[in-house]
Amino acid sequence: MYEHILVPTDGSEGTMQAVEHALELADAESKIHVLSVVDQRVYLAAGGDQQDAVIQSLRDDAVQAVERCAEKCEGEASTATAIRDGVPHRVILDYADEHDVDVVVMGTHGRTGRDKLTSLGSVTERVIENAKRPVLVVHID
Numbered sequence: 001m002y003e004h005i006l007v008p009t010d011g012s013e014g015t016m017q018a019v020e021h022a023l024e025l026a027d028a029e030s031k032i033h034v035l036s037v038v039d040q041r042v043y044l045a046a047g048g049d050q051q052d053a054v055i056q057s058l059r060d061d062a063v064q065a066v067e068r069c070a071e072k073c074e075g076e077a078s079t080a081t082a083i084r085d086g087v088p089h090r091v092i093l094d095y096a097d098e099h100d101v102d103v104v105v106m107g108t109h110g111r112t113g114r115d116k117l118t119s120l121g122s123v124t125e126r127v128i129e130n131a132k133r134p135v136l137v138v139h140i141d
Contacts, residue, residue: 001027002102005077008035008092008123011065014107014140019072021138022105026077034069034081035095036062037088059083089126096133104131107140 005022009015022032038058046054066081073079080099084091096104106124128135 001025002030004031004033004099004101006033006035006092006096006099006101006104007069008037008088008104008106008127009065009069010036010088010123011061011068012107012140014138015065015069016072017140018105018107018138019069021136023073023076025103025105025136028077031078031080032073033095033099033101034066034073034079035092036065036083037091038062038083038085039088040085041087088123089130092123092127093130093132096131101133103134103136105136105138107138 002025005025007015007018007022009018019032019034026032038055043051043054043058062083066083070079070081082095084095086094092104092106095101104127106127108124124135124137128137
């Protein structure tokens with residue numbers, strides 16, 4: 001079993017499938033780290049008069065995302081939640097290094113449609129390419 005498991009979340013339904021897999025890897029001593037990244041590229045692209053509203057909306061979404069995942073873990077594994085600003089794949093990798101996580105568990109994809117376009121490429125793909133630790137990729141239907 002793994003001591004520290006990282007589950008990045010963008011709030012999508014697919015993340016819950018990744019959480020389920022993370023719980024399968026966990027035991028009573030494990031801690032599941034739930035991380036949501038407020039993508040700075042999105043709010044920096046917003047017009048100056050809209051930037052504060054965009055940041056607040058993104059942060060609200062991030063809070064809901066980590067709370068939902070933490071609730072799913074309740075009673076099965078201890079959790080730590082975090083919300084950080086930055087470029088998602090970089091923040092995920094930095095968090096994994098800082099907390100010496102044993103494995104990153106994430107879905108093949110997250111948001112779709114317009115939200116997917118704002119991610120500027122696959123976060124999962126970039127994490128896999130740059131990770132110094134195992135990455136378990138859960139196929140999202």
